[in-house]
Amino acid sequence: MPADAPVRPTAALPRPRIYLAGPDVFFRDAPRIFESLKAACDRLGLIGVEPSDGGLADGFQGNDEALAQRIYEGNIALIREADAVLANLQDFRGHEPDSGTVFEVGFAVALGKPVAAYGVGAGSYADRVSALIPCEKDNTGISREKASGTMVEGLGQRLNLMLSRSTAIEASAEAALARLAWMLGVGDPN
Structure with missing residues (x-):
């Protein structure tokens, strides 16, 4: 077994907890989205x-103000408790x-927790921005x-490098969850 291979938990260990970050909380069908994500988590242990x-x-x-603070503190606690x-x-x-x-991704990364992401368009960030905003190469x-001369981050990354280098970006929520399961030692890497 490679030295960096995940440790497989025994049946006595609790199932890993995955914090479900995203703008989904703002969508009208948020309850359905979260039920679907939780079901996908359950299928993977x-x-x-x-x-x-x-x-x-x-x-x-x-x-x-009090509600905003309560939401912030509640989500920080959930991320701290998550695997x-x-x-x-x-x-x-x-x-x-x-x-x-x-912010939640950065906080989790700072805590040393693995993060897998989805919902990112194909191709590079620079290509996607250039398709939406008129851009040109300088000398x-x-x-x-x-219009502004503002640099569009290149380097071939799918997002800003701080996100693309700190997360495992997958094609779908299910693929990202499978990656997390493997990283946490409860799933198959395939």
């Missing part, structure tokens, strides 16, 4: 944990992933937005 709503179901009576994070990094309200999800070969 994982437990899917959806983000906290801050206790709305508990009849929370505070103001928006890994599944992140939906689809474009959200523009050409980039949801900023809250990006050094760097792609820049025509």
Whole structure:
């Protein structure tokens, strides 16, 4: 067995908990999305944990500031308790992933937790941006937005390198969950 191979848990160990990050919480069909993701987790021997709503179901009576803090603290606690994070990094309200999800990815990575992502378009980030915003190469070969001159990150990455280098990007949620299961030692690498 290779030195970096995952350790297979015994039946006595609890199933790994996967925090389900993404803009899905904002979608009308969020309950259906989370049920589907949790079912996919269950099929792989994982437990899917959806983000906290801050206790709305508990009849929370505070103001928006108090609710925002409660949601933040609840989700930070869930990420700390999770074994890994599944992140939906689809474009959200523009050409980039949801900023809250990006924060959750960074927080999980800082805690040393594995993160697998999905929802990322094919090809490089620079190619996708150039298809949406007029860009041109400068005299050094760097792609820049025509209107502002702002550099478009190249390097052939599918997202900003801080995300593409810290996550395992897969084609689908199911593939990303299978990767996490393998990384956590409860799944087959194929």
